[in-house]
Amino acid sequence: LAVAGRRRDRPLTLAQRDARTGLALISPTLVIVLAIVVVPMAWTFLMAFQRLRLLNIRRSSLFGDYTLENFRLVLTSKDTWDSLITTLTYTIASTTLSILVGLIAALAVRRAFRGRTFVRAAMLLPYITPIVATTFVWRVLLDPNFGLVNDWGTGVLGWDQAVPFLSQASSQISLLGLEIQVPTALLTVIAFEVWRDFPFAYLFLLARLQAVPGELEEAARVDGATPLQSFRHVLLPQLMPVIAVLAVLRLIWTFNEFDNVYLLTGGGAGTEVVSIRVYELLISQRNVGAANAQALVLAVILLVLVGIYLRVFSRRGGAP
Amino acid sequence: VTARDGAVIAGGEQAPGQPAPATPRPWTRDRAERLALGVLKWVTIAFFLVATLFPFYYMVLLSIRPIEELTLDPGSLTLDKATLDTYREVLAPVSERGQGFVQFLINSGIVAITSMLLALVVAVPGAYAISRLSFFGRRRVSALFLAIYLFPAIVLAIPLYVLFTRLGLRGSLGGLILVYISQTVAVAVYMLRNYFETVPESLEEAGLLDGLSRLGVIRRITLPLAAPSLMATGLFVFMIAWNEFLFALLFLVERRERWTVSLGISQLSGSIEVSKTVLMAGSVVITVPIVVLFFLSQRLLAEGLTAGGVKG
Numbered sequence: 001l002a003v004a005g006r007r008r009d010r011p012l013t014l015a016q017r018d019a020r021t022g023l024a025l026i027s028p029t030l031v032i033v034l035a036i037v038v039v040p041m042a043w044t045f046l047m048a049f050q051r052l053r054l055l056n057i058r059r060s061s062l063f064g065d066y067t068l069e070n071f072r073l074v075l076t077s078k079d080t081w082d083s084l085i086t087t088l089t090y091t092i093a094s095t096t097l098s099i100l101v102g103l104i105a106a107l108a109v110r111r112a113f114r115g116r117t118f119v120r121a122a123m124l125l126p127y128i129t130p131i132v133a134t135t136f137v138w139r140v141l142l143d144p145n146f147g148l149v150n151d152w153g154t155g156v157l158g159w160d161q162a163v164p165f166l167s168q169a170s171s172q173i174s175l176l177g178l179e180i181q182v183p184t185a186l187l188t189v190i191a192f193e194v195w196r197d198f199p200f201a202y203l204f205l206l207a208r209l210q211a212v213p214g215e216l217e218e219a220a221r222v223d224g225a226t227p228l229q230s231f232r233h234v235l236l237p238q239l240m241p242v243i244a245v246l247a248v249l250r251l252i253w254t255f256n257e258f259d260n261v262y263l264l265t266g267g268g269a270g271t272e273v274v275s276i277r278v279y280e281l282l283i284s285q286r287n288v289g290a291a292n293a294q295a296l297v298l299a300v301i302l303l304v305l306v307g308i309y310l311r312v313f314s315r316r317g318g319a320p
Numbered sequence: 321v322t323a324r325d326g327a328v329i330a331g332g333e334q335a336p337g338q339p340a341p342a343t344p345r346p347w348t349r350d351r352a353e354r355l356a357l358g359v360l361k362w363v364t365i366a367f368f369l370v371a372t373l374f375p376f377y378y379m380v381l382l383s384i385r386p387i388e389e390l391t392l393d394p395g396s397l398t399l400d401k402a403t404l405d406t407y408r409e410v411l412a413p414v415s416e417r418g419q420g421f422v423q424f425l426i427n428s429g430i431v432a433i434t435s436m437l438l439a440l441v442v443a444v445p446g447a448y449a450i451s452r453l454s455f456f457g458r459r460r461v462s463a464l465f466l467a468i469y470l471f472p473a474i475v476l477a478i479p480l481y482v483l484f485t486r487l488g489l490r491g492s493l494g495g496l497i498l499v500y501i502s503q504t505v506a507v508a509v510y511m512l513r514n515y516f517e518t519v520p521e522s523l524e525e526a527g528l529l530d531g532l533s534r535l536g537v538i539r540r541i542t543l544p545l546a547a548p549s550l551m552a553t554g555l556f557v558f559m560i561a562w563n564e565f566l567f568a569l570l571f572l573v574e575r576r577e578r579w580t581v582s583l584g585i586s587q588l589s590g591s592i593e594v595s596k597t598v599l600m601a602g603s604v605v606i607t608v609p610i611v612v613l614f615f616l617s618q619r620l621l622a623e624g625l626t627a628g629g630v631k632g
Contacts, residue, residue, distance in 0.1 A: 014528070015454070021534045022455030029446030029505055030461065036502030037468050040479035047479065057482050108364040119365060121618050125372050128614050130563040132582040133603035136589055137375045140382065140596055148378065151395035195371065226350040227357055256472035259565045263586060275474040282478055283570075295475040302472065 048296045052288035070293035079277065080294065084301070087255060087273040090186065094193040095250040099243060101194055102201025107231075110209050120206075127199035135263035138192055142166055169270040185269035189261050193254065201246050208242045209235070244313055248306060255302050274298045379607070383407070383600040390597060406601035414576075419594060421602055423577060424584040428606075431493055431580060432561040435500040439508050439557045440550065442501065447512035448538055452524070462513075465506040473503070473566055481570050491575050499567050504557045511556065515549030516542060555617050559610060581606040 012020075049066040074080050109119055126134060141148050142165040150162040163171070168184040212235065220230040258275040261267060267276035278298065281291035382390065384402040412418025449455065450462050480499060481490070489495035519542050527537045543550070568580045579587065585602050588594045 018453045018534065019455040022449040022453030022458065025445035025449035025453070026455070026458075026461060028442045029465075029509060032442060032502050032505055033465065033468060036480070036498060037471070037476060038464075040476055040483065041471070043479040043483075044475060047482070052482075057485055104364060105368055108361050108368065119369060121615060122372050123368055124614070124618075125376060125611070128559060128563075129376075129607050129610055130582055130585075130603075131565055132563075132585045133379070133607045134375065136585055136599060136603050137379045139589070140600070141375065141378060146391055146394040146596075148395055148397075155395060224350075226353045228353055252472075256474060258474055263565070275472070278474050278478070282481065288478065288482060291478050295472070295478060299472060299475050 044292050044295060047289060048292035050289050052292075054282075054286035054288055057288060070287075070289040071297075073290050074293045074297060079272070080297070083272045083274050083277045086186065086271065090190060090193070090257070090261075090271075090273055091251060091254045093190045094197070094254045095247060097190070097194045098198045098250060099201045099246055101198040102203075102246075103205050103239070103243075105198060105202040106205040106209055109206070123202060124199045126196045131196070131259045132263060134196065135192070135260065139166060139264060142188065166265050167269050183270055185265050185271050189264050189271050192264060193257065193260055196260065197250065197254075201250070204242055204246055205239060208239055212238050248309060251309065252302065252306060255305070256298070376607070379600055379603055382597050383604045385597055387595045387597045406595075406598045407605070409598050410602040410605065419584070419588060419598065419602065420576070421581065421584060421605060424579050424581045425605070427493060427578060428562055428580040428582070431496055431500065432558045434497050435504065435561040436554045436558040438497070439501045439504050440554055443505050443508035443512055443553070444543070444550070445538075446505070447509045448516055448542065450509065451513045451516040452521075453534070462509075465509055468506045477566060477570055480567075484571060490571050491578060492571075493578060496567060496571055496580075497561075499571075500557075500561045500564065503564075503567075504560050507560075508553050508557055511553045512546070512549060515546045519545045551617065555613060559613070562606075562610060 048070055049068070051065065051067060051069060105123055109116055109123070140146075142150070144150055144162040144164045144167075147162075149165070150159075153159040154162060163184065165188045166185055170181055171184050172179050173182050174180070216234050216238075217230055220234045225233065256275055257273060258279065261271050261273050262276055262279070265271045267273070267280065272280075274294070275298065278291050278295045281287050281294055285291075378397075381397070381399065383406055384404065385399060386401065386403050386405075389396070389400060408418070410419045410421045412420070413423065414420045450458060484490040484495045487495075489498075523541055523545075524537050527541045528534075532540060563582065564580075565582045565586065568583045569586070572578045572580065572583060573587065581602075585599060585606065588602070589599055
């Protein structure tokens with residue numbers, strides 16, 4: 001005891017004191033994250049294996065009565081697989097297009113011109129304004145009865161009839177004599193997602209473009225590279241790491257997207273993405289267990305996708 | 321490879337590879353590309369400006385247009401007569417035949433400001449610890465925060481919905497604030513950490529040598545130097561909380577007096593009794609604070625979002 005006492009009396013080194021302060025300072029963040037994120041996550045896992053309804057949620061116990069019934073229900077339902085295909089189409093198309101559009105935007109405003117500050121700020125508007133307000137404007141613009149787009153489409157562009165952009169699952173359009181089946185509502189929500197989220201890619205790509213040393217492109221020019229060649233062989237390699245990170249982030253976020261689709265179509269007309277299905281199971285069908293099982297399936301698929309992506313990318317990055 | 325090797329000869333009379341005459345300037349591929357891209361650049365900028373600004377112009381336009389005009393001529397982009405009745409209706413309380421948006425604005429304001437302040441109070445010490453102090457598990461903690469940043473909200477929504485139902489927190493603004501803090505604290509720590517790392521360590525060491533404690537160093541040296549970053553991070557949290565929809569929908573939908581602005585617009589847009597122009601006025605009302613804040617702090621935010629994420 002005496003030894004321990006003497007030890008405690010000895011003043012702590014700076015490193016020891018820092019370690020203690022560090023733990024003390026991080027603990028509020030850690031507690032909140034554990035309580036509101038990690039514990040509920042673990043609970044999701046448990047609930048996915050229980051028969052739980054919203055009605056009996058107050059009385060149900062945390063443990064016991066585990067069953068695979070929820071997973072059987074979710075995995076054998078055709079809706080699950082349909083919504084998975086919808087989600088994948090939506091995710092891949094939106095991710096690719098939003099990065100591409102963001103890249104074009106960043107390249108366009110790269111060099112200084114009058115009013116650039118304004119243009120740069122304006123391009124961030126779709127991303128920062130409330131999602132509820134922007135989806136509402138889009139819905140009014142695209143409305144078949146009093147929407148501006150359909151009014152101009154039928155009046156100026158000579159469409160045969162108004163297009164119900166957000167409530168039509170698919171339509172025939174003829175292009176160069178070919179009849180093509182087009183998923184109208186899905187394409188519309190993809191277009192919205194690209195409009196809303198391209199500024200994110202744009203912001204990061206612009207920051208990276210600004211950091212590319214000017215000498216690189218000057219050297220390329222002296223060596224006779226045209227602007228397109230210089231972009232392809234000098235700028236693009238510099239941007240690739242950022243594009244790769246953006247692709248992962250956008251893939252994850254778009255895969256989980258709920259707000260955009262819910263607010264535009266409510267998940268109807270062939271736009272039921274997985275997170276809307278989770279919401280439907282929870283709120284409309286009041287089946288907590290199945291909703292959790294569906295959410296877990298979503299998380300697992302996402303993990304697998306990201307895993308595959310990282311694998312492919314790191315292998316390609318490793319090659320000379 | 322020289323410029324001439326890749327030259328495209330516009331006239332087509334001259335065979336490739338032959339030396340071009342000194343005057344007039346030859347049409348090289350380089351020159352053609354530069355010219356085309358120069359034009360294309362302005363076309364692109366114009367396109368982006370229209371695409372991003374038009375919906376907001378239309379929002380403001382509809383918000384002051386009488387509803388009859390909209391139904392008569394939906395394609396018009398100009399205004400014959402303006403009305404502010406839409407704003408009166410959307411803001412007035414339900415008892416005065418309005419939609420009660422003043423209450424929603426107060427709710428959203430309480431939620432967003434409290435979330436912002438509390439998230440900062442929690443995140444500042446956390447970010448400092450991660451950026452400066454080596455403690456057991458430091459690396460794992462920052463990896464955990466990053467993972468949370470990427471975790472699907474909908475997966476988290478169910479257990480929180482169940483938990484808050486059991487605790488009786490569902491339907492209260494406090495519960496929502498708690499969720500917003502947990503959702504934003506990871507990003508806040510990440511943003512602040514990048515700023516704290518730009519404060520020269522030697523300054524802090526000088527403070528320590530002069531007898532300040534760690535907390536004293538944070539308060540007297542680091543925070544004053546990182547003040548702009550505090551603002552940027554705070555604004556970021558504010559904007560997320562102000563714009564958030566899913567959790568507000570799950571927790572508050574049954575109690576109209578607790579609705580946030582986002583919930584107000586989305587719930588009322590489904591009903592046919594509330595006219596579109598009134599809701600447009602509502603949309604303007606909820607968008608304006610965000611846009612004003614954004615333009616005031618644009619540079620701060622853009623730098624905050626990308627700091628450290630992109631390194632040269």
